[in-house]
Amino acid sequence: MDKVINAAIIGYGYMGRFHQRKLAGTKGVILTGVFDTDPNRSDEATVEGLTVYETAEDLFNDPAIDLVLICTPNDSHAAYAIAALAKGKHVMCEKPVTMNAKELEDVICAAVASGRKFTTHQNRRWDRDFLAVKKVAESRNIGSPTTIESKVFGQRGVCFGWRALPEHGGGMLMDWGVHLIDQALLMLEGHRVISVRARLMSILTPAVDDYFELSLRFDNQMEYHITVGTFALQPQPRWFMHGDRGTLKIDTFDPHTASMKRIKQDVRGFDSVFEKEHLGPSRTMAPLKPEFIEELVMPITEDLSHEYHRNLVAAINGQEELHVRWDQMLHVMHIIDLAKESSKKNTVLLTQNLYKDGGYEKLFGGLYGIRRSKPASKRAV
Ligand SMILES: NC(=O)c1ccc[n+]([C@@H]2O[C@H](COP(=O)([O-])OP(=O)(O)OC[C@H]3O[C@@H](n4cnc5c(N)ncnc54)[C@H](O)[C@@H]3O)[C@@H](O)[C@H]2O)c1
Structure with missing residues (x-):
């Protein structure tokens, strides 16, 4: 005992x-x-x-x-x-x-x-919306994912208390950003981030980012977009995933608000155009006939909180x-550091230096004690 x-x-x-x-x-x-x-x-x-x-x-x-x-x-x-x-x-x-x-x-x-x-x-690894999206990505139910959009919006327009102060580590990148980056790295586990682009903005809270956008490009060419805003009075879906056979949307943190659609196996998009509605003269963007689309059931996990x-x-x-794990924690913090730098310099940053020692898992495969002799600040990122 x-x-x-x-x-x-x-x-x-x-x-x-x-x-x-x-x-x-x-x-x-x-x-x-x-x-x-x-x-x-x-x-x-x-x-x-x-x-x-x-x-x-x-x-x-x-x-x-x-x-x-x-x-x-x-x-x-x-x-x-x-x-x-x-x-x-x-x-x-x-x-x-x-x-x-x-x-x-x-x-x-x-x-x-x-x-x-x-x-x-990193408790949001067990959020049911995230786990459901991860399952869909892994199952290839909507084909190979090409882009994932992960968005969180509030309405209050404030970073309150110490969250409004940079010296305390305030702002939304250091808040929701940490969770959503951790989720992104787990969703694409085994893949490396090859570039980071971020835009941090102060819309209603002067000294810190109360809104940010972050795009991570992975080595399988997947693009993962994270957006967090404290002031949005109209909802956007919490999740949007494009696959090469279908699309997933989840409106809120509740995975029961998901809708997942896939084109039927033998259908070619061009053959199944329905009508143009208010689109104007375009066949490319015309909707498919509904009978050519199948609605899929979302895999919903038990509560693991x-x-x-x-x-x-x-x-x-x-x-x-x-x-x-430590390697995962360090990976997240390096992406945070790069996101801040990217926003400041208004540029896309390449990440090859993050992995130059053989990647995070190798770094912590018993090797960390050796690296202690080097000052941490000398590690190129
Ligand atoms: N994992 C999550 O989902 C999640 C959610 C919210 C907050 N957080 C994190 O939790 C931490 C606390 O956030 P919170 O929302 O509980 O803040 P809070 O302001 O509600 O609580 C912080 C507490 O720390 C005390 N405090 C402040 N400085 C201190 C110091 N130097 N020594 C001892 N006590 C001190 C304050 O008096 C207060 O009681 C932050 O790091 C935040 O990012 C995590």
Whole structure:
């Protein structure tokens, strides 16, 4: 029987509370303590019967704590993670795991030195809309995918609180962008990104990007477009995937809002033109007769939202590998760094330097300890 893991949270805000609920529903782990710089949050934790630490150091020095969950604004993640690992704690850090790839390399070095588990919370890997699209892409049900559009829009037009401040790692690229890039890299697992183009804009929040577009070209010539906006009063589909035999659209995060259509096997598009409606003089863009199109059933997965915390506990107990790996985390952060650079320089950036050591998996196939001798900042990206 495994020992129950004692966990503590730094940053008892929205996500701190989220993890409290998740841990309560996970076997083999118990939340015992909290540290937050806001006394109101500390009072709330006291009411919940949790130990409230005066300082983060007090928490790290408590030998009873096995696991630290870092749920503070983004700029404090790296320093807290390094300090916790140095005291022999396992660490789960909210996303974005750090402010940039260089910071992440420093944390990974600390994790290597400590021998403790270290991961980040890429929970949107288990979103059912994403899993459904991934299944369709892999099944080739609409043929080979050529383009995927992944879009998230809100209506409020604000990046609130620390999210509005660049020094805290605010903005939407560092927020939703991290999730959507992680999803893109998983969707195209085994393929490399060959170019990155991004446009970050401040529409209603002055100092950070409250809207961005990011295009990743993969080595199989797939184009993956990510768009995030905080202010859109008309909906766009959450997902749009073009295949060479059909098209998938999902309106929202609920995969039941999907519609997937494929041209029938023996139909040639040119033979099945229906009518031109308001199109004007064009045969190329005329619609197909409906009887030549088949509607496909979307593969919908079970709810796996408990999977992240279950795996975290199993990994700490040495029973499984962590789902969210260092190589994957570093890959995401390199793409984030490149997206910022691309937007600043208004140019497409090629990514060959990302993979020049043989790719991420080779990098972490036991080799990371050797690379520690090189300063992280010298790694060309
Ligand atoms: N995985 C996800 O789906 C998801 C969703 C939302 C937020 N997040 C991430 O979670 C983290 C926290 O976001 P949030 O929405 O919970 O923010 P929040 O503002 O609701 O909570 C942050 C908490 O940290 C405390 N805090 C601030 N600076 C601190 C410091 N230096 N030391 C200790 N405590 C400090 C604040 O008082 C607050 O209670 C961010 O990294 C964010 O990107 C992840």
